[in-house]
Amino acid sequence: MRETTRRKLVIWDVNWSPHAGEFSRLLGEAWEVRAGQGDIEWLRRELKEAAALVAVSLPSIALPEARGLGVFLYPGAGLVDAEAGHYPLGCPVVNVYEHETPIAEYVLMMMLAHVTGLRQHTEALRQGCWEGSGRIGGRPHEELAGQTLGLLGYGRIGRAIAARARAFGMRAVAVRRSEGTCVDELDLLGGPGRLRDLLRQANFLVIAAPLNRETEGLIGEAELALLPAGAFLINVSRAEIVKERALYEALISGRLGGAALDVWYQYPQPGERGFGSKLPFHELPSVQCTPHYSAWTQGLIRRRIAGMCENLARWSRGEDLERVVLTGQWRP
Numbered sequence: 001m002r003e004t005t006r007r008k009l010v011i012w013d014v015n016w017s018p019h020a021g022e023f024s025r026l027l028g029e030a031w032e033v034r035a036g037q038g039d040i041e042w043l044r045r046e047l048k049e050a051a052a053l054v055a056v057s058l059p060s061i062a063l064p065e066a067r068g069l070g071v072f073l074y075p076g077a078g079l080v081d082a083e084a085g086h087y088p089l090g091c092p093v094v095n096v097y098e099h100e101t102p103i104a105e106y107v108l109m110m111m112l113a114h115v116t117g118l119r120q121h122t123e124a125l126r127q128g129c130w131e132g133s134g135r136i137g138g139r140p141h142e143e144l145a146g147q148t149l150g151l152l153g154y155g156r157i158g159r160a161i162a163a164r165a166r167a168f169g170m171r172a173v174a175v176r177r178s179e180g181t182c183v184d185e186l187d188l189l190g191g192p193g194r195l196r197d198l199l200r201q202a203n204f205l206v207i208a209a210p211l212n213r214e215t216e217g218l219i220g221e222a223e224l225a226l227l228p229a230g231a232f233l234i235n236v237s238r239a240e241i242v243k244e245r246a247l248y249e250a251l252i253s254g255r256l257g258g259a260a261l262d263v264w265y266q267y268p269q270p271g272e273r274g275f276g277s278k279l280p281f282h283e284l285p286s287v288q289c290t291p292h293y294s295a296w297t298q299g300l301i302r303r304r305i306a307g308m309c310e311n312l313a314r315w316s317r318g319e320d321l322e323r324v325v326l327t328g329q330w331r332p
Contacts, residue, residue, distance in 0.1 A: 007051040007070075009312065011035040012043050014270070016054055016075050019305060023054075026309040030316065052312055057081045063088065063330055071315050072328070073308045078210065079325050087328030094311055094323050097156055098303035099295035103208075103236050104160035106294035108168070110260035111149075111204055113288065114232050115142040120285075145169030150202025152195070152219070153209030153237065161206060173198050177214070199226035204234065211238035221246040230257035236294055239263045239276075248279045251286055258286035262294045 009031050011017050020035035027033065034050075036042045040059060047053065047065040054073045057080055058066060069088050074080070074095040087093055113119060121132045121141075132138040149165045151158045151174035162172040175198050195218070199205065205227060209215050220243040224233075233256060235242055244265050250256040264276030275282045275289075282289045311321050 006030060006032055007316070008032045008034060008046070008049055009052045009054065010043070010046045010050045012046075012053065012055040013037070013075060016305075019301060022302075022305050023309060026306065027312060031312070052315070054308060058087060060086065064332060066091075067332060069328075071312070071321065073311065074325070075304055075308065082326065084326050084329040087326075087330060089328055089331045091328035092321055093325050093328065094321050095325050096304045096307040096311075096323060098300055098307060100156040100160035102295045102297040102300055103157050104164050106262065106290075107161050107206055107234055107236060107260075108164050110234055110288055111144055111165075111232070114258055114260075115144055115147075117141050119288075143169075147171070147203040148173060148201050150174070150198045150205045152198070152205065152207050152215075152241070155208070155210075157208045157236065158206075161208065170204075173201060176209075195223070196226055199223055201228070202231060203228060204232050207233070207235040207237045207241050209237055209241060211240055215241045217241070217243050219243065219246075221249070224250045224256065227256070229255065232257050233259040234261075235259070236262050239265045244277060244279060248277075248281060251281070251284055256286070258288070260288040260290070262290045262292055264292065267292075 007030065009023060009027065011020055011023065011033065014037045017035035017037050020033050024031070024033045034046050036046065040061060043059070044062050044065045047062055047069065050066070050068070051070045052073060053066070053069055054075055056074065056076070058072065063086075067088050069091045072087055072091055072093045074093060077095055077097050077099055079093065079095055117132060124131055130136050130138065132141060134140065144165070145168060147170055149162070149170050149172045151162060151172060154162070154174040154176040158174055158176070162174065165172050175194050207219070218241055224246055233242070233247070239261070247259070251259060261276070261281060266274060266276055266278065268274035276291075281287050311323070314321055
């Protein structure tokens with residue numbers, strides 16, 4: 001049994017430090033919560049007596065002060081730094097999900113906006129133009145019902161998207177790393193070897209796979225050419241899964257009907273401006289550009305804080321932690 005003395009949680013992140021009060025509320029009197037954002041020396045001082053740390057990385061210069069760290073909480077899915085040698089010996093590194101709901105809502109929003117021509121018709125009516133209205137013989141728009149959604153990746157995000165797409169009468173087809181059995185009405189085509197089969201039938205292609213050696217550059221000119229003419233691509237995973245130049249060329253040629261891009265090839269530093277790519281995707285009327293914001297909701301923040309606090313409660317009770325990614329191996 002661990003001692004019942006008050007423990008310290010250090011939060012060192014610009015996004016999560018402002019929520020220190022919510023951590024304190026959920027953890028109660030058993031924990032002292034200290035929050036900072038950028039000062040390395042502040043972090044080194046606070047880590048000397050810290051039992052837990054919320055951060056996206058642990059700077060090597062701070063490792064000697066973190067040797068007593070009991071748990072490292074990464075406040076997102078995956079892990080930016082997956083080297084066990086970058087965390088203290090025996091320290092479990094855990095992550096947290098909860099992003100599938102807002103990302104799935106974003107995907108459905110973008111698909112609906114595309115088939116209805118929402119942006120174009122809204123702007124047209126601001127100019128007094130009623131094109132698209134059945135009252136004046138306008139051109140009708142499409143529906144999602146009956147169309148095929150292709151999912152590259154079928155984890156938590158892919159499953160959440162598929163469930164919502166089926167509610168709109170769509171057919172969902174997915175490829176994932178390993179073979180799988182059928183889930184409800186979803187056709188699981190198996191591993192990446194079946195990707196070509198998926199592309200040939202996908203009116204909408206959603207990139208929802210992790211970025212790794214297998215997926216980097218997986219979608220290029222040849223793969224985009226397999227999509228039905230006018231297909232729409234949505235990337236909510238990592239930009240590098242789709243080759244930058246190939247995607248741009250497919251869009252300007254009209255081979256793709258459009259895209260919604262929430263992840264990018266270049267990211268500005270805080271306070272800087274930028275467009276996410278060396279190519280002018282932001283100038284293309286067929287592209288919906290958003291600043292990697294699809295998952296960043298109030299609901300996500302509440303659920304992730306609750307999940308991290310639940311893991312800290314488990315650690316305090318000596319129970320197994322959830323979502324352990326790796327265990328630290330650094331020693332002085």
